[in-house]
Amino acid sequence: MADLIISKSRTKKAATTCNVSGDFYGALDSYVRKAIATAEARAAANNRKTLRPADL
Helix, strand or coil: CCCCCCCHHHHHHHCCCCCCCCCHHHHHHHHHHHHHHHHHHHHHHCCCCCCCHHHC
């Protein structure tokens, strides 16, 4: 797997009421990568090269 695009320390800080398991980071990274890919496809379908919040 490529390097994580999410920050483990920031993810841990964001989870204020729960602990974070070691395998959560990989799952979160996969989720974010899929969201980015979907946003890229939507932007491309709209003839744009810039991702916007609406693309999510």
